[in-house]
Amino acid sequence: MEITDERLNIEYYFDSANDQTLAYKSDCFVLAIEVLTEQASKSYLAFLQSMEIPYIICGTENLDLNQALTKLKKHFGITAISLAGGAIINGAFLKAHLVDEISLVVSPYVSGDQNIKSAFDTLGIFVDDKFTIKTTKPLGDGGVHLLYVKD
Known part of the structure; x- marks a missing residue:
């Protein structure tokens, strides 16, 4: 985190x-x-x-x-955090309903590696939190930065 x-x-x-x-x-x-x-x-x-x-x-x-x-x-005195971990720590915060925003950068690269986890791994626990897109920003390398906020 x-x-x-x-x-x-x-x-x-x-x-x-x-x-x-x-x-x-x-x-x-x-x-x-x-x-x-x-x-x-x-x-x-x-x-x-x-x-x-x-x-x-x-x-x-x-x-x-x-x-x-x-x-x-x-x-x-810490009042805000930004998770920069992997899928498991992201999933732990999601399961605890502690995610208020999702800032996601999508890169134009595909490896096909099935061992790479997605952004959130809740270890089999279903989480029904909903987010709405707030901003989109094209990046210089062809990627896009997406910012979602919790509904």
Whole structure:
């Protein structure tokens, strides 16, 4: 997940590979905020504290995305996020009904690779959220940027 905080010119990134790490960068340095479940070991929490890396606990066994966003807003002032992950993290936010807009860039390239996931993978869970096109913008390489908003 990429979170943009325009007030501070900081970009935040969620590591969807392990569903727990949120890092951010500002100008020349990179800091990290760990988003963890209660399953995080005491030794790992001690390591984070020794490195002065802030963390928040969001969920018992599975990451609670609603709680994570609430705590990110409360403790870090983050009010908007932009997901820049893959289909599974996008699908997790969709299943939690946390997607308000879809910004989609379609590139004029087809690989035919059946192993590449679509934009959202909800792991078999049906989600009936509806979106309406807001803007379309042709791109210089022949692609198009489509922006949809949730109905």
